[in-house]
Amino acid sequence: MKAKPILEPRNVDLTLDGGDLSAADLKAFRALLHERRAEITRAQAKADAQPWILEPVPTLQQLVALQHKQEEAKHRKRDPLPEGIIDIDESGIGGSSTEQESAYTSAYIWSTHQTRKRYQDMGHALSIALEPAPSWSKVKQTNRRKKS
């Protein structure tokens, strides 16, 4: 797929908080639109023939559901962790996140809240350790009853 040009400079944050038009501005703008009626009609007729005009716009809720669905599918496809004791090269772990990376992670956790809760519930049910207790945890009984 050919990458599309991105119309945003890296050093500017584009925001809009301008509010509404005044009644006088709206009246003048409508007069301008009336003058341009032919151009607007032409553009609209061209757009009406495009496939995207028929595409419904989803809700954010549906997009969140899509994310959950994709992640569940990914979990299902993932290979199980290796058997036995897992050892890793810990030298690859380190560094800190930027402010933006932390904000993204936080937003991710927020967006997956429902899925996360479901996995937490599952984890809680499995929290009883199945592996044998380490030897140092076994208390040796020293106060034996003396024979009478």
Place this chain on the structure above:
Amino acid sequence: MAKKKRTRTIDIEIDKLTNSIEEVATGKTVATHVGLVLPEDKLIRAKDWRFDWIKELEQPHHEVYALTAEPHPGIPQGLISLEDKGDHIHMHLLESAKFNQGKGKLFIGVPPNLVAHACRISFLRGYGGVVAFVAKTKLRQHYIDTLGAEVMRGDRLFIGSTSAAELVERYFKGQ
């Protein structure tokens, strides 16, 4: 009586969207989606935004849309508030998510993508793509240069049919 739980199903094809934004770290473009934000869904967290989007969601006749991107289509990358004026669309607010602001922004291209969506909504409603807005004075020229916006009066700008068609073509052609 217990409140009936509302459920929604994914019944629309949204996987084939090809409009994109760019991941700054890798320079790669990622596919995007645009979704309508409903106040009852409570999917906008106030602390992620500078503007009060919770209040904006409560405004009558205002429609808030979120731009999201793969691989996490549930995370809003930016938000836009629109109003249907009967013969054109008015943009009230537009903001990139906190992680897309400042020098370390993670993605670029979010605002024009949202503006293209506003133009698309204008075409969907039969308004020829026309979108009006009030610009910040310091960014006025920038919107003229990058979005093809035209001056109505002072900082009151609009995107006419020709520029709107160009923006929509650029971001939604692949649909």
